[in-house]
Amino acid sequence: MSELTQELKAKIIVQLNLEDLTIADLDDHTPLFGDGLGLDSIDALELIVMLDKSYGIKLSDPKEGRKVFETIQTMADFIEANRT
Amino acid sequence: MRGEVYIVGDEVISPLGIGSESNFQRLLEGGTAIAPVTDSRLFDRTIHAARIDETQANDLVRETTRYTRLERLFILALQRLIDKHDIPLGKDTLVVLSTTKGNIGLLANPASTFPQQRANLNTMAEVIRRHFGFENPFIPISNACISGSLAMSVARRLLRYDSRYKRAIVVGGDELSKFIVSGFDAFQALADGPCRPFDRDRKGLNLGEAFAAVYLSKTPVRGAVKLMGAGSFNDANHISGPSRTGEGLYLSIREAMREAGDITPDFISAHGTATLYNDEMEAIAFQRCSLSAVPLHSLKGYFGHTLGASGLIETVMAIHSLKNNELIPSLGFAHQGTSHALNIITQPTKRPLNTFLKTASGFGGCNIATIIQKM
Amino acid sequence: MEKQNYAIRSYCSIRDRSIRVNGNNFFDADPSAPLGDFLKSAYRKLGVDYPKFHKMDGLCKAIFIAAELITRESGPYEQHMALLFANRSSSYLSDNRHANDVFMPGNPVASPSTFVYTLPNIAMGEISIRHQLQSENVFFIFDSYLPEFLVPYANATLDSQRFERSALCGWTEVTEETCDLLLYRIGASGHLTHSIAQLKRLYNKEDE
Numbered sequence: 001m002s003e004l005t006q007e008l009k010a011k012i013i014v015q016l017n018l019e020d021l022t023i024a025d026l027d028d029h030t031p032l033f034g035d036g037l038g039l040d041s042i043d044a045l046e047l048i049v050m051l052d053k054s055y056g057i058k059l060s061d062p063k064e065g066r067k068v069f070e071t072i073q074t075m076a077d078f079i080e081a082n083r084t
Numbered sequence: 085m086r087g088e089v090y091i092v093g094d095e096v097i098s099p100l101g102i103g104s105e106s107n108f109q110r111l112l113e114g115g116t117a118i119a120p121v122t123d124s125r126l127f128d129r130t131i132h133a134a135r136i137d138e139t140q141a142n143d144l145v146r147e148t149t150r151y152t153r154l155e156r157l158f159i160l161a162l163q164r165l166i167d168k169h170d171i172p173l174g175k176d177t178l179v180v181l182s183t184t185k186g187n188i189g190l191l192a193n194p195a196s197t198f199p200q201q202r203a204n205l206n207t208m209a210e211v212i213r214r215h216f217g218f219e220n221p222f223i224p225i226s227n228a229c230i231s232g233s234l235a236m237s238v239a240r241r242l243l244r245y246d247s248r249y250k251r252a253i254v255v256g257g258d259e260l261s262k263f264i265v266s267g268f269d270a271f272q273a274l275a276d277g278p279c280r281p282f283d284r285d286r287k288g289l290n291l292g293e294a295f296a297a298v299y300l301s302k303t304p305v306r307g308a309v310k311l312m313g314a315g316s317f318n319d320a321n322h323i324s325g326p327s328r329t330g331e332g333l334y335l336s337i338r339e340a341m342r343e344a345g346d347i348t349p350d351f352i353s354a355h356g357t358a359t360l361y362n363d364e365m366e367a368i369a370f371q372r373c374s375l376s377a378v379p380l381h382s383l384k385g386y387f388g389h390t391l392g393a394s395g396l397i398e399t400v401m402a403i404h405s406l407k408n409n410e411l412i413p414s415l416g417f418a419h420q421g422t423s424h425a426l427n428i429i430t431q432p433t434k435r436p437l438n439t440f441l442k443t444a445s446g447f448g449g450c451n452i453a454t455i456i457q458k459m
Numbered sequence: 460m461e462k463q464n465y466a467i468r469s470y471c472s473i474r475d476r477s478i479r480v481n482g483n484n485f486f487d488a489d490p491s492a493p494l495g496d497f498l499k500s501a502y503r504k505l506g507v508d509y510p511k512f513h514k515m516d517g518l519c520k521a522i523f524i525a526a527e528l529i530t531r532e533s534g535p536y537e538q539h540m541a542l543l544f545a546n547r548s549s550s551y552l553s554d555n556r557h558a559n560d561v562f563m564p565g566n567p568v569a570s571p572s573t574f575v576y577t578l579p580n581i582a583m584g585e586i587s588i589r590h591q592l593q594s595e596n597v598f599f600i601f602d603s604y605l606p607e608f609l610v611p612y613a614n615a616t617l618d619s620q621r622f623e624r625s626a627l628c629g630w631t632e633v634t635e636e637t638c639d640l641l642l643y644r645i646g647a648s649g650h651l652t653h654s655i656a657q658l659k660r661l662y663n664k665e666d667e
Contacts, residue, residue, distance in 0.1 A: 016514070016572070017513040017514040017572070018510070018513070019499075019510070019513035020510055020513070040322070041322075041324065041325055042323075042324060042514075042571055042572050042575055043572075045270065045271060045272060045571035045572075046570065046571055046572050048272070049270065049568060049569075049570060049571065052568075053566075053568050184578060185554075185577070188554065188558070191554060191555065191558040192555065192558035192559045192561075192562045193558070193562060194562065203554075204547070204548065204549075205549055205600040206547060206600050206601060206602045209600075210602075221602075223599060223608070224599065224600040224601075225597060225598065225599055225600070226549050226578065226579055226580070226598055226600055227578075227579075227580045227596065227597060227598045228578045228580055228581075234597060238597060238612075241612070241615050241616065241619060242612065242615065244615075244619075245611075245614075245615035245618060245619070246611055246615060262561050262562070263554075263557065263558055263561060263577075266557075266561045266567070266569040266574075267557060267569055267571075267574035267577065269569065270569035270570060270571040270574055271571050271574065271575075316595040316596070317539070317593045317594060317595065318542075318583065318584065318587040318592060318593055318594055318595075318596055319587075319593070320587040320588050320590075320591050320592055320593050321588065322584075322588070323575060323581050323584040323585060323588070324575050331593065332593055335593060446578075446580075447575065447578055447580075447581060447584070448578060448580040448581045448583060448584030448596070449584040449587060449588070450580060450583070450584070450596050
């Protein structure tokens with residue numbers, strides 16, 4: 001687990017109020033939406049805000065968002081490639 | 085058999101002007117209130133929105149310094165309605181006030197010149213009540229974007245079931261604020277140009293501000309219209325996204341139509357916010373109710389989404405449509421954009437009109453449908 | 460007004476740091492405990508698995524807990540049970556949070572999950588989802604609990620219902636550190652009369 005995925009897991013738990021989960025519970029490759037973690041549309045919007053606020057990346061296309069937020073790993077990869 | 089409730093008067097204040105008749109005329113001329121608005125007090129970017137130029141209104145309201153901008157506009161709408169119809173202010177007159185956020189612009193705002201307490205909806209309502217001297221405390225309702233139509237149905241129920249009241253004023257309004265604009269922006273709900281309800285290329289809503297009022301009575305007068313039916317059901321699906329099957333709206337329309345005697349409306353004034361999900365949901369609900377062929381518009385292309393005023397201002401314009409036997413086009417529509425086709429009104433059309441269906445949906449999964457008919 | 464014959468089937472009060480159902484104690488916390496902690500502990504005591512609870516604001520959490528307790532006490536809710544709530548502060552908890560976010564000097568950032576709760580009727584949406592209630596919702600704003608208005612309005616609502624005659628009504632005033640909530644389920648039958656006098660008695664804790 002990289003430092004960034006660790007950081008993301010911690011941030012997500014706080015930002016999305018995932019009270020009953022710990023970093024250890026979150027797998028790098030679990031689908032965040034749908035059957036995996038079961039996040040919803042408001043969570044997706046919060047993740048977009050987080051990308052902007054914490055990593056300076058502005059996501060304007062919602063379709064792009066779906067691919068970026070597939071798993072913790074895809075998020076980390078995207079951030080590494082695009083952070084400012 | 086409960087008594088009937090009639091709408092015997094109405095008034096509207098919007099960026100298109102002061103007065104219901106002049107607003108209706110502007111709609112027929114295709115005039116839109118939506119324009120680019122650049123104001124750092126509202127937002128850090130330019131947004132397309134419909135904003136009232138209150139310098140028009142200021143001269144018409146006495147003692148302006150005591151009231152917030154929002155209160156002044158509420159007062160003006162009420163003043164004009166009361167004066168036009170000589171409405172008594174005693175204990176058999178009910179006032180229901182619809183707003184989503186009231187004086188929220190004051191909250192945490194370093195530039196505010198009023199106490200924070202004024203952001204409380206009851207405090208605001210009481211300020212307005214005192215201005216006129218109404219005997220009964222107002223009944224404020226804050227129920228997301230269905231508040232306007234809901235306030236009307238609440239007033240209707242009270243007039244029918246509570247013999248203390250003979251008449252009711254239902255007034256609704258909301259104003260643009262940083263609070264509201266930034267919230268809808270965080271939801272990625274704002275279109276970056278004029279909104280396009282039901283259109284294939286719609287990308288979101290435009291916010292607007294307006295103040296509208298209706299005067300309800302148990303006694304009909306010439307030219308009044310009748311509130312024939314109302315239905316309101318929650319989707320029980322998601323707090324901010326509408327049901328994919330339009331469940332709550334479907335139940336609401338069915339109940340309103342059943343209460344109204346199952347007459348097919350001559351036109352529909354939909355909620356039509358121009359977000360991807362709302363318009364699709366409405367199309368599904370209309371199709372499930374076999375109403376896909378009924379001429380339909382959304383007025384949000386003219387006024388924007390006026391939140392607590394929307395149910396009321398759009399109902400008032402639809403009433404004028406009925407009285408003038410003229411359908412108002414749905415502004416911003418070019419290509420079918422919902423999975424079920426709708427009969428979108430694209431030109432002002434003169435034809436005999438007797439009944440319309442008004443729908444509204446809001447955050448929290450709430451929905452409401454009302455049916456109004458000429459006497 | 461015709462004489463109405465509706466009854467209170469079950470009720471729940473959340474006052475400061477004390478939760479009671481039908482007048483019996485369910486949970487108490489130290490009066491100095493922060494509201495958020497109190498509501499979280501009450502949720503844990505409920506033993507319900509509903510992760511979305513943690514996303515809710517204080518107003519929604521308190522209403523969620525009360526609605527859960529009432530249905531446990533009096534059976535499943537009718538699908539079309541009307542929701543008629545009122546309070547003084549609307550959604551103040553979330554309003555204040557969002558307003559401070561957007562007026563923050565330097566780097567104002569609006570949070571969608573805060574903004575979504577800046578409407579008092581969202582709480583009705585939350586319990587509608589939880590209990591699959593497809594019904595009418597009305598959220599009134601009053602200066603204080605007003606059974607003089609809510610009782611006749613609820614009666615009229617039940618009179619006008621074609622389906623089951625039922626509603627969940629009450630006063631749900633939740634601010635930063637205070638909780639003043641009384642929710643009650645009404646219907647055709649129940650132990651207590653649905654009347655202004657009875658509700659004043661319950662609100663003034665004369666049942667304890």
